[in-house]
Amino acid sequence: MAAALDILGERWTLLIVRELLTGPCRYNELQANLPGIGTNLLADRLKFLTEMDIIRQRSQDGAKTRMYELTEQGESLRTAVLDLARWGLGMLGTPEAEEVVRPRWGVLAVEAMIDPRHAGPDEVYEFRLDDEVFHIDVKDGRVKVLHGKAPAEPALVVRTDAVTFVEIGAGRLNPLEATLTRRVVMEGAEEAVLRCSRLLGLMS
Incomplete structure (x- = not known):
């Protein structure tokens, strides 16, 4: 568990993984779907996750804009993230008006x-x-x-x-x-x- 938390325990890291579990994303999409994260912090987390072989970049259909997606190692976190989401559902209250809830x-x-x-x-x-x-x-x-x-x-x-x-x-x-x-x-x-x-x- 300590080894896992060394990689995943930083703020925002699992939320980035959560976003990519629903499909590849561009940088600006990740930033839009993670309200409150600064652009420098997002760039730092993406760089770290890439180095850890949890995510990778790829071009989509030859487009200049690159997408971020999970590697096989990253995809293997699906069960753990879903278990956390299932547990967290029971902790949720009614969303406040100022809280962002993404349909995705x-x-x-x-x-x-x-x-x-x-x-x-x-x-x-x-x-x-x-x-x-x-x-x-x-x-x-x-x-x-x-x-x-x-x-x-x-x-x-x-x-x-x-x-x-x-x-x-x-x-x-x-x-x-x-x-x-x-x-x-x-x-x-x-x-x-x-x-x-x-x-x-x-x-x-």
């Missing part, structure tokens, strides 16, 4: 909430959090959370905003109340709604 964080929040023991039949659930779209793919008893729209007709489409989603995940807002007040809109068969809710641990 919903991808990891969903992944942290999933209980694969409740994986049902093969189907896809699509989530639209503000301008972020991702989906859960259930196939052969395995569950994956993927960016973008569902490749086929989803069994369920969930529309909400990032703040509402965090409140539900933290147990501060009842999913039924959120649905009745139209803070969450779900389109799909009732059976699919129930299966998705069980998968995310929102009902027993």
